[in-house]
Amino acid sequence: LQEGEPTSARCDDLAALKSKGCPMEDIENPRGSKKVLEDREVTNRKIGAAEKLKPEAITQIQPQKLVLQLRVGEPQTFSLKFKRAEDYPIDLYYLMDLSYSMKDDLENVKSLGTALMLEMEK
Numbered sequence: 001l002q003e004g005e006p007t008s009a010r011c012d013d014l015a016a017l018k019s020k021g022c023p024m025e026d027i028e029n030p031r032g033s034k035k036v037l038e039d040r041e042v043t044n045r046k047i048g049a050a051e052k053l054k055p056e057a058i059t060q061i062q063p064q065k066l067v068l069q070l071r072v073g074e075p076q077t078f079s080l081k082f083k084r085a086e087d088y089p090i091d092l093y094y095l096m097d098l099s100y101s102m103k104d105d106l107e108n109v110k111s112l113g114t115a116l117m118l119e120m121e122k
Contacts, residue, residue: 014027014029030069030071031071031074032068032069032070032071032074032076033068033069033076034066034067034068034069034076034078035066035067036063036065036066036078037063037064037065037066037067038063038064038065038066039062039063039064040059040062040064041059041062042059042060042061042062042081042082042083043057043058043059043060043083043085044083055088055089058085058088060082060083060084060085060088061080061081061082062080062081062082063078063080066078090120092113092116094109094113096109
């Protein structure tokens with residue numbers, strides 16, 4: 001820092017710090033990262049074999065756990081695999097504004113749950 005410069009001037013992008021004459025070995029420039037902690041394969045169940053597996057032994061999403069270190073302007077990507085297990089229960093949640101102005105929408109949502117269940121049974 002130059003005399004009289006605020007300490008916030010220490011936080012800048014790489015190009016600006018270089019132009020101020022900061023030595024590269026003194027510049028901290030952490031990058032984002034991803035680390036997969038749990039990555040079991042999705043379960044491939046065959047019809048009829050479903051009774052042999054306990055629900056906790058079924059994997060529908062992969063990876064199961066990962067840690068992302070994010071940095072502004074730097075995207076992190078990862079692959080996500082999902083396979084719905086046959087005859088496995090599905091939880092459905094609605095988040096809704098229950099004020100009177102949403103009364104007509106509430107009726108639609110109530111019927112939508114039943115329609116969705118019938119479609120999924122097919």
